């Protein structure tokens with residue numbers, strides 16, 4: 001068998017060594033946790049850990065105010081609440097995302113409106129956003145997918161023109177930069193998740209940045225995560241003017257977060273380097289569209305997702321995926337099960353069991369074909385993990401395997 005025979009056809013496997021792994025948590029986290037317990041309180045307002053976690057985060061991000069929460073989902077809900085998103089408002093967002101992006105919209109009894117995506121960055125297309133603006137639009141909820149920044153200049157311009165708020169979902173995009181500026185600091189609020197699958201983990205948790213730097217805005221955001229208690233220095237305002245959930249982070253998450261934040265720059269640098277190297281290594285291959293990060297931007301690759309163009313290959317996406325897996329590169333054909341609006345929740349227009357509220361306020365329906373690029377992305381994507389613990393050899397093996405499979409199946413071989 002020649003070297004070029006695919007492993008799936010009995011040839012030699014590309015990846016013969018295990019992928020690099022490592023420990024995410026260690027002595028630093030343990031020390032912080034012990035200190036948290038020794039405070040004799042795990043309440044964020046009495047202890048020092050959540051406060052320190054946020055002040056470290058603020059310094060890293062160059063923002064004045066942020067609020068800690070229990071999850072990325074909670075962070076987004078808090079930002080929506082602080083932005084004044086309420087019953088019957090429309091929020092424009094992405095159809096390829098985690099449901100955590102949408103839950104807060106619906107809990108505010110607002111209506112998700114989906115904009116289509118750029119075919120290769122997988123982020124919202126500003127032209128599609130603008131086409132979806134109506135008098136009901138209250139906010140644009142931008143998802144920076146997989147560590148790749150969306151086109152923020154164009155999005156901010158649309159937002160200013162139509163006087164709507166911008167909330168950035170950065171759950172997958174730590175230290176991601178748009179033209180040198182950190183994603184999460186450009187819109188009105190930036191939302192982060194520290195669930196166990198993100199760049200850094202506190203088990204579960206989240207952060208919201210308040211980018212206006214305005215004290216009143218901060219107090220509103222803070223109160224929205226703490227049952228409307230406005231705790232600020234030694235004062236607590238307890239008047240209840242509207243509904244706000246309890247999304248308080250505990251000192252345990254704060255403690256782990258302090259230690260995790262110290263590792264974040266290294267984690268993001270590694271992922272940036274590996275992701276960009278994969279794009280460079282597979283550039284120009286027949287039938288392969290790399291994960292595109294626009295020139296001047298900085299991606300921190302929460303995952304890597306390429307697209308296959310079946311018209312240029314003699315195989316289907318499924319066969320490509322299986323051949324790549326046989327070479328020793330585990331991957332999935334596609335990402336989420338479907339674009340969000342094809343989920344039963346939207347097809348049945350059932351946010352709450354047995355009710356069509358808030359969808360029946362405007363009579364909105366969600367049809368297949370609403371966002372053709374997003375649908376096509378999910379039908380042609382091949383996705384695999386990028387880890388900060390990978391070695392340079394791991395990354396070269398990924399490149400070699402993709403090249404081998406693409407060249408084998410190319411209708412017109414690369415020169």
Ligand SMILES: *Cc1c(COP(=O)(O)O)cnc(C)c1O
Pocket residue numbers: 070071072073074097098099100101143169171172193194195204205206
């Ligand atoms: C993970 C994720 C969320 C939700 O975060 P949780 O902490 O799991 O609630 C929201 N948006 C995106 C894009 C995510 O990847």
